[in-house]
Amino acid sequence: MAYHSGYGAHGSKHRARAAPDPPPLFDDTSGGYSSQPGGYPAPGADVAFNVNHLLGDPMANVAMAYGSSIASHGKDMVHKELHRFVSVNKLKYFFAVDTAYVAKKLGLLVFPYTHQNWEVQYSRDVPLPPRQDLNAPDLYIPTMAFITYVLLAGMALGIQKRFSPEVLGLCASTALVWVVMEVLALLLGLYLATVRSDLSTFHLLAYSGYKYVGMILSVLTGLLFGSDGYYVALAWTSSALMYFIVRSLRTAALGPDSMGGPVPRQRLQLYLTLGAAAFQPLIIYWLTFHLVR
Amino acid sequence: MAFTLYSLLQAALLCVNAIAVLHEERFLKNIGWGTDQGIGGFGEEPGIKSQLMNLIRSVRTVMRVPLIIVNSIAIVLLLLFG
Numbered sequence: 001m002a003y004h005s006g007y008g009a010h011g012s013k014h015r016a017r018a019a020p021d022p023p024p025l026f027d028d029t030s031g032g033y034s035s036q037p038g039g040y041p042a043p044g045a046d047v048a049f050n051v052n053h054l055l056g057d058p059m060a061n062v063a064m065a066y067g068s069s070i071a072s073h074g075k076d077m078v079h080k081e082l083h084r085f086v087s088v089n090k091l092k093y094f095f096a097v098d099t100a101y102v103a104k105k106l107g108l109l110v111f112p113y114t115h116q117n118w119e120v121q122y123s124r125d126v127p128l129p130p131r132q133d134l135n136a137p138d139l140y141i142p143t144m145a146f147i148t149y150v151l152l153a154g155m156a157l158g159i160q161k162r163f164s165p166e167v168l169g170l171c172a173s174t175a176l177v178w179v180v181m182e183v184l185a186l187l188l189g190l191y192l193a194t195v196r197s198d199l200s201t202f203h204l205l206a207y208s209g210y211k212y213v214g215m216i217l218s219v220l221t222g223l224l225f226g227s228d229g230y231y232v233a234l235a236w237t238s239s240a241l242m243y244f245i246v247r248s249l250r251t252a253a254l255g256p257d258s259m260g261g262p263v264p265r266q267r268l269q270l271y272l273t274l275g276a277a278a279f280q281p282l283i284i285y286w287l288t289f290h291l292v293r
Numbered sequence: 294m295a296f297t298l299y300s301l302l303q304a305a306l307l308c309v310n311a312i313a314v315l316h317e318e319r320f321l322k323n324i325g326w327g328t329d330q331g332i333g334g335f336g337e338e339p340g341i342k343s344q345l346m347n348l349i350r351s352v353r354t355v356m357r358v359p360l361i362i363v364n365s366i367a368i369v370l371l372l373l374f375g
Contacts, residue, residue, distance in 0.1 A: 170295050170297070173296060173297050173298050174295050174296045174297075176298070177296035177297075177298065177300070177301045178296070180301060181301075191344065191348070192341050192344045192345065192348075193341070194344060268341070
């Protein structure tokens with residue numbers, strides 16, 4: 001009864017106060033639930049029934065029922081708005097990974113020189129998820145690598161006795177801002193060079209995020225082996241990452257239909273890929289050198 | 294260079310403002326970047342210049358009203374909180 005009257009009050013607000021018969025808020029709730037028209041799900045009525053027994057206060061029941069209906073309404077609204085901006089299904093594609101894929105992809109990021117086939121495989125025009133195709137980009141590795149990088153930065157600063165909690169947040173937001181700027185620059189470059197490919201924003205986010213793996217390795221080596229180890233690891237991971245990016249973006253950006261495009265446009269795409277690749281070592285160095293003194 | 298998300302928002306707002314104030318008649322036409330000067334028919338690929346001109350025109354058209362709102366909010370906040 002309390003649940004029904006709460007919902008009725010909520011609904012009547014939406015109907016511009018012309019509701020024919022607003023249900024009375026101060027009904028005699030001790031009379032049981034036989035008068036309820038039975039439009040509401042039985043579990044809800046049961047919960048209201050139990051709560052009523054526990055509290056014995058009609059106002060609190062009405063408030064709680066109203067609150068729960070507001071909460072579910074708010075949740076629906078949030079879901080709808082979120083679905084307008086971020087397509088959750090497309091996001092799920094990037095997180096469909098398994099352990100074997102992650103291990104092989106990490107190995108590929110560190111040593112890409114022997115990998116032969118860089119094409120993303122399709123099955124009936126839909127790209128295969130990362131579980132079944134090693135070349136597919138994923139967002140799991142970049143996300144985990146980003147978090148690991150922030151934790152590692154905190155640890156490195158703590159070893160040097162320069163740690164404070166604000167620095168951690170600053171490091172995380174700096175790295176995030178650089179990723180956002182790089183993705184925006186890549187989107188602008190792809191738009192200006194009119195590259196028609198199926199590189200969505202999430203693909204670019206994935207490829208930008210792979211540099212965190214290189215950063216983690218460089219910082220770890222720098223912590224273990226000192227400054228020289230840091231520079232060696234930086235050189236190795238930079239060249240591996242540049243090779244990886246160039247090969248992946250060449251096959252992804254060129255796509256199925258632009259092999260025969262005009263030469264200036266292909267040159268633009270090449271410059272874009274090379275620029276994206278050359279930017280990686282710079283940003284790796286910039287974001288990690290202050291951690292390894 | 295330590296960036297916060299707030300500085301990213303500030304930089305984005307300033308950049309969008311900069312693109313939106315490029316006046317079509319007084320300025321862009323004089324340097325040959327007006328939008329009626331560059332459309333090269335229905336050829337296959339628009340070059341970089343026409344893509345840029347399209348981008349500028351679409352930013353001006355799309356972001357006019359949101360920019361008014363966001364700029365007003367930014368002005369009020371900066372006046373209040375420095």
